[in-house]
Amino acid sequence: MHILITGGAGFIGSHVVRHFLNHYPSYTISNLDSLTYAGNLANLSDVEERQNYRFVKGDITDGDFLMRLFEEHQFDGVIHLAAESHVDRSIVNPTAFVVTNVMGTVNLLNAAKASWQSDYEGKKFYHISTDEVYGSLGSGGLFTEETPYDPHSPYSASKASSDHFVRAWHDTFGLPVVISNCSNNYGSFQFPEKLIPLFINNILHNKPLPVYGKGENIRDWLWVVDHAQAIDLIYHQGKTGETYNIGGHNEWSNIDLIRLLCRIMDTKLSRAAGESEKLVTYVTDRAGHDLRYAIDSSKLQRELGWVPSITFEKGLELTVEWYLSNGEWLNNVTSGSYQHYYEKMYGVR
Numbered sequence: 644m645h646i647l648i649t650g651g652a653g654f655i656g657s658h659v660v661r662h663f664l665n666h667y668p669s670y671t672i673s674n675l676d677s678l679t680y681a682g683n684l685a686n687l688s689d690v691e692e693r694q695n696y697r698f699v700k701g702d703i704t705d706g707d708f709l710m711r712l713f714e715e716h717q718f719d720g721v722i723h724l725a726a727e728s729h730v731d732r733s734i735v736n737p738t739a740f741v742v743t744n745v746m747g748t749v750n751l752l753n754a755a756k757a758s759w760q761s762d763y764e765g766k767k768f769y770h771i772s773t774d775e776v777y778g779s780l781g782s783g784g785l786f787t788e789e790t791p792y793d794p795h796s797p798y799s800a801s802k803a804s805s806d807h808f809v810r811a812w813h814d815t816f817g818l819p820v821v822i823s824n825c826s827n828n829y830g831s832f833q834f835p836e837k838l839i840p841l842f843i844n845n846i847l848h849n850k851p852l853p854v855y856g857k858g859e860n861i862r863d864w865l866w867v868v869d870h871a872q873a874i875d876l877i878y879h880q881g882k883t884g885e886t887y888n889i890g891g892h893n894e895w896s897n898i899d900l901i902r903l904l905c906r907i908m909d910t911k912l913s914r915a916a917g918e919s920e921k922l923v924t925y926v927t928d929r930a931g932h933d934l935r936y937a938i939d940s941s942k943l944q945r946e947l948g949w950v951p952s953i954t955f956e957k958g959l960e961l962t963v964e965w966y967l968s969n970g971e972w973l974n975n976v977t978s979g980s981y982q983h984y985y986e987k988m989y990g991v992r
């Protein structure tokens with residue numbers, strides 16, 4: 644079994660690569676990543692020497708390169724995670740999201756189709772997507788696999804579009820695809836532009852915590868390791884042509900989450916209770932900010948027996964501990980161009 648994982652040097656991708664190398668030593672795992680600001684080979688330093696692991700530096704927006712790669716290697720499966728993934732960046736530069744998330748996915752579909760079309764037997768194209776394609780919920784209800792798509796940000800619109808193309812390649816060309824739509828992930832190796840690692844880093848450096856709007860938006864948080872386990876199950880047992888929602892029934896308003904994070908940081912840094920929370924600063928809301936995401940993952944639980952392994956309180960504590968004991972990783976990724984990003988996004992250094 645030879646699986647091509649795209650975006651394997653990113654946050655979730657690195658956990659998926661590690662999971663497959665640890666659980667399936669007989670598989671060959673090729674990790675294709677162009678190493679954007681979000682891709683970092685240090686995320687895989689513990690597994691990079693494995694005999695059955697290969698890194699390929701390459702860009703999914705280069706269709707000819709993908710055709711050659713699929714000619715050189717007989718991949719049995721693709722797990723596609725490579726993407727531009729941050730909503731705020733999609734507001735600043737939407738086109739990059741269309742190019743990578745839509746065109747990149749179509750290039751990959753074309754390459755898989757060209758390589759497999761004589762025989763789809765035993766092949767699988769697994770597209771990793773997000774719950775953000777479903778839009779925004781009010782105070783009640785959950786996203787199911789039947790919820791109509793209603794994306795609002797350029798990021799979620801690009802992911803929704805890529806999901807439609809994946810389904811079209813299944814319905815039109817018979818490509819054996821499967822899609823999953825997951826809620827917000829957290830855990831080790833997440834780039835500190837997303838809420839949790841950004842705020843851990845800011846608390847560490849006594850910098851303001853920029854809370855958008857009133858902090859009332861709700862997200863459904865899942866430990867990245869549990870996402871990787873769900874991806875394993877869906878890759879091996881998911882039904883071709885189907886979609887699976889992944890989420891841990893774990894809704895938190897941003898401000899409640901931030902208060903919990905501040906309490907954990909105070910304890911871990913031996914600061915007085917309430918010290919970190921003083922850094923909370925309410926700032927202008929994100930444009931088009933979705934109010935609430937919440938996932939109904941009962942299909943995945945019922946059909947494939949998946950259950951999240953850890954409570955949010957425990958997972959968040961483990962995550963904080965990881966960032967505190969990996970200061971070198973954090974310093975490396977927040978030096979250089981990160982400073983320019985931060986200044987542009989938040990108006991301060």
Ligand code: NAD
Nearest residue numbers: 650652653654655677678679681682702703725726728828
């Ligand atoms: P990330 O930004 O941490 O990693 C993305 C990776 O893709 C990076 O390694 C980057 O170098 C690579 N990449 C970007 N453009 C590329 C290109 N043109 N060619 C090759 N590689 C390229 O993202 P993440 O948070 O790990 O998300 C991974 C996937 O999971 C994405 O498809 C995202 O939409 C989806 N997802 C993320 C979340 C979340 O909470 N982070 C939730 C649900 C779904």
Ligand code: TYD
Nearest residue numbers: 730827836837838839853854855860862897
């Ligand atoms: P984020 O981690 O960017 O994930 P997403 O937008 O994909 O859900 O943001 C999570 C929530 O935190 C979202 O409601 C926006 C909010 N947020 C802030 O309040 N301040 C910030 O600096 C960031 C990055 C996010």
